[in-house]
Amino acid sequence: MADLTADLGFIKLKNPVIPASGTFGYGGEFLQFFDLDLLGAFVMKGVYSEERGGNEPPRIWETPSGLLNSIGLAGPGAEGLRGIIKEVASKTSTPIIVNVCGGNDEEYLEVARVLDVMEEVAMLELNISCPNVRSGGSCPAQSPSDTKKVVRLLKENTKKPLIVKLSPNVSDVPSVARAAEEAGADAISVVNTFLGLALDVKNRKPVFKNFFAGLSGPAIKPLALKIVWEVAEAVNIPVIGIGGIMTGRDVLEFILAGATAIQTGTVNIIEPTGSVRIINETLELMDELKIDNLEEIRGGLNI
C-alpha cells in the first residue's frame, strides 16, 4: 500500500489532505462525521483580532460548478479562538493550523502572537489575500514588497512555522511567492478564491453587498492548477496546492504540478465526509498507478 506521508520539512503529515480555512469551521463540527485523526492537518476559519459579525447576507451564491462567497470572516477574534482551539485539540492529535487575518500589519501580528504561544497550534497560515474587498481596496498579497514586510514582521515575532496563503487575484503570483520566501515563509499555500461578480437582473443590483465575491470549487481547478505549478517552479519552500479539489485524482494532479500537500475547500461544505473520501481515493489511485509515495511524482512532469 502506498505511503501517503507529506513531508513539509518542518512537519511530516500522515497524508497530504488538509481541509482549508473557512470551509471546515473550527474542526470540531466535523467530529460528528469522522475522526479528525484521519486528516493530514486542518486549518481553522480565519480570525481577526476582534470578534466580527461578518457581512450582510446573502453570503454565498451558486455558480456553474462553483461557489461565490462573501462571508466576511465572521468569528470570535483571536482571544475567543483560544478556547475553541483547546477544545478541539483535546479530541484529536492532528496538527491544527490557524488562519491569521488582519486589517493591517499590526493586527496580523497581534493575532499571530496570541496564537503563536499555544502549544495546540502547529502552524500559522497568514491570510494575506483578501478576496472580499471592494475593488480599490488593497491587501498585502497585492504587492511583493508589502508581502515581504508583513511576512518578515511575523517571522521576527513568532516561532511557529509560517505558511503564507496567496491570492490568485494579483498580476504575478510567483513574484509574490518569491517575496514571501525571501522574507522567511516556511511554506506557500495557494490559491485563495478568485474575484468574481454575481448580478441580480430582476432588482438590477449586485447579489453581494460587497459587490465582488470569491469564487471557489471545481470550476476554478484548471486555473488553480496552473498557478500552483507556476509557484512551485518559482520557490524552493513547500507549496500547498488549493483550488477545486474534489477527488483523489485531483490531489495527485496538484502533487504532480509540484505541491507537497493540498487543501480541500468547498468540498467540505457540500460533502462533510469529502476530505476522507479524497484521502481514500488518493491511496487507491496511487496503488492503481503504482506510485509508492508522493515524492515520487511531485513536480515530476515529463514535459
Next chain:
Amino acid sequence: MADLTADLGFIKLKNPVIPASGTFGYGGEFLQFFDLDLLGAFVMKGVYSEERGGNEPPRIWETPSGLLNSIGLAGPGAEGLRGIIKEVASKTSTPIIVNVCGGNDEEYLEVARVLDVMEEVAMLELNISCPNVRSGGSCPAQSPSDTKKVVRLLKENTKKPLIVKLSPNVSDVPSVARAAEEAGADAISVVNTFLGLALDVKNRKPVFKNFFAGLSGPAIKPLALKIVWEVAEAVNIPVIGIGGIMTGRDVLEFILAGATAIQTGTVNIIEPTGSVRIINETLELMDELKIDNLEEIRGGLNI
C-alpha cells in the same frame, strides 16, 4: 415586445447576440441548423496571414462546467478566408466580423489589410490575447503600451470599425482597455479564455503539448462578468461582454454590467442552436421583467 437592438454606435445590431470567434466556424456550418439572419452579428474563427495546421491533439479537455482548448488557430490564412467570407456573405445579411490574429504587428496589419478591403466584412476584431502560448511567451494584450502600438497601427491603415479583444490573463485589464481606446479602438470585446492547466496523472504529462490551455464556458462566467464590469467602468467606447454565457439571463447580466452587446462562445460548440435559444430567452426575460430596451438597463446597477 421588447426592443432587442444593440447600438454599437458605428453599427446597429438587430440583437446583442454575436457568436464568438473559434466557436462558430466560418458561420456557414450553422446554416444547416438555423438562418444566420437571426443573429446580431457573428465572428469568424481567428485567422493568421498564412495557412496553419494548428496544434497537435488533444486540443480540448473537459473540466467541471468548463472547456480547456488549445486549438492553435488552425485556418486557411487571410487570402484563403476571402472565398469563405464571400460564400457565407451570399447567404446572410447579418454583419460579419473577422478575428484578426498575428505573430507580430506586421502580421496583424497584413491580415487586417487583406480583409479590410472586403465589402462583405462589417468589422475587424483584433485578437491581441493569445491564450495558447507557453508561459514566457508574450502577446500585445499583456501590456498597455504594446496594445496601443498595434491598435494605432491598424487604425491608421484600415477603415473598418475595429473591435479590440482583450485577454483576462493580464495584471490590469482596464488599463489595457484604456490603452486600446486611446489608440482609437471602436469597441472592446472581453474576455478571451483564462489560462489553465490540465495534467495527465497516469502518464505524468501535461494534457496539452502547449502546456497551458484556455478555459471557457459557464465555469468562468462570474470571473468574466467582473472583468466586463471593470472594463465598462474604465472606457467610453462600447464593450462586448464574453464569458460563459449560456442563457438569456446571462445576457442581461452582462448588459447590466455595462456591455452593449455580448458574444456567445462555448455554447455554440455544445449546442448548435444555442445562440438562437439565447436570443429568444433574452426577449422573453425582458418582457417578463418589463425591460423595454437594452439601454434601459445597460450599466444601470443600483449600488
Next chain:
Amino acid sequence: MKEEACRVITNTIIQGRYYLMKLESSHISENSKPGNFVMVAVSGSNDPLLKRPFGIFKTDPPYFYIYYEVVGKGSELLASKMTGDLVMVVGPLGNTFPEYENENILLVGGGRGIAPLYFAIEQYSGSNNLSLIYGARSKDDLLFTEEIGKFALKEKAFYTDDGSGFTKGQVTTDIKEIIERNGINITFSCGPDKMFESLNSEIGSLGISNFVSMEAFMGCGFGICYSCVVKGSDGKYKKVCSDGPVFRMEEIKWQI
C-alpha cells in the same frame, strides 16, 4: 447526523409542482423530530454544486419523507429521481420545535411551510391540544388537508390568498380569535419571512411563546460555512442551520 446514500422508495406528484419523496435511512428516520431538516444532493455532478435543504415531513422508520415544491433547477432535478435511485443526504440537521405535554399549541403554516408542521401534528397531537392555521396562494398550493383531517385537532382554519377552495385571507386574518378561543399559549410556525413578519406584528406581543422555523440560503447545513445567517434581535447574526432553523420569535430581528 450522518452523510449517507439513501434509496428513493417513491417520488410522486401530490399536486401541481408539489412532490412527496420517500427515502430510506434508519439513521435519519429514527433520529428526526419536527423542525429537523436534511441536505439533499440533487445531482451526482458538480452542477448544481450545493445540496438543497428540505424539512422532514414525516418518518416511518426506516423511511422518512420530504415534501417539496419545484421552484428551480435543484428541485426540478429532485423531481426527476426514480424509485431505486440513490441520493446523498446529510441529516438530521438543525434543532427542533420544543417538546411539550398537555399544552394548547397553535401551528401556523404558510405554503410549503406545512412540512415540519405536518410532522409536528403527527408527533404531538396525541400529547397536546393542537390547533392549525394553514394558508397558501390558492387551493392548488394548500395540500394534505385530507390527511390533516385524520388527526384530532381542536380547531383548524384554511385560507387562500385568492379565496379559491377555502376562506379568502391570510394566516393572520383570524389568528387572535383562534388563539383566544383555544387558550393557545404556544405557537409553532413555518412559512415565508413575510408571514413571520405579519405574525410578529399580530401576536408578537401577546405574551405567548412563539417558535418559528426559518429558511435561508444554505451552503453546508451544519454550521461551518456561516452563509445562512439572519440578524438576531441582539444585533448578532444567527446561523439558521445550526442555531435554528427553529427560533423563538423574539430572538429574530424582523423588518416590521
Next chain:
Amino acid sequence: MKEEACRVITNTIIQGRYYLMKLESSHISENSKPGNFVMVAVSGSNDPLLKRPFGIFKTDPPYFYIYYEVVGKGSELLASKMTGDLVMVVGPLGNTFPEYENENILLVGGGRGIAPLYFAIEQYSGSNNLSLIYGARSKDDLLFTEEIGKFALKEKAFYTDDGSGFTKGQVTTDIKEIIERNGINITFSCGPDKMFESLNSEIGSLGISNFVSMEAFMGCGFGICYSCVVKGSDGKYKKVCSDGPVFRMEEIKWQI
C-alpha cells in the same frame, strides 16, 4: 442534421457494461446510414459540459439505436436514463461507408466498434456479399453474435484476446486468408486506433479498398471547433467529425 430533444424508448443492459438505447427521431432515423453518428447530451446541466459521440447502431423509423459501453461519467449518466426521458441529440453527423452493390466486402470490428458495422450488415447484406471478422477482449465484450447470425454472411470469424468463448486471437490473425478465400476487394472497419494500425500493416498494401471509421475526442461533432483532428498521410490534420469518421485507410498517417 438537426438538434432535437429525443425521447428514450428503452435503455437496456445488453451485457455487463454494454447498453442499447432506443431513441425516437424521425429526422435521424430516416436520414442515417452506416458510419453516421450522433452527439448526445448526457446531462441537462453544465457538468459534464460536452455532448458525447455515439455511432448509429441501427434504425427503424421513427426510431434509432445507439449501442454503448459505460467507460466514464458521461456514458454512466447515459446508462441512468429511463424510458420517457428526453435527451438532446445532434445528428446524423459525419460521412458514411460508401454504398456498393454486388461486391465482396469484409467488415472488421474491434470491441464496441461493432456499432456502425452492425448497421452496415443490416443495410448492405442484401446487396453485397459480406464477411465479418469481430474481435474483443473476452466473450463478455463480444456482443450481438446471435443477431448477426440471422444475416446471410459469407464467412464470419469471432476472436477474443483471452480465448474465452471464441477463437483466441486478434482480428488480424486470419485476415489474409479470409480476404483471399472470399475474394474481398473492400473492407469496412471500426475499432480502436491500435486495431487500425495492425490492419494497416497487415492489409494496407494488398491493393484493396480499406475504409476505417475512427474515433477522436470531440467538442462539437459538426466541424466547427477543430478539436477532433487526426494527422493525414499528407501531413495535414483532418477532422474526424466532418471529414470522417470514415476515411480511406491510406488517407491517415498511422503510427506503425
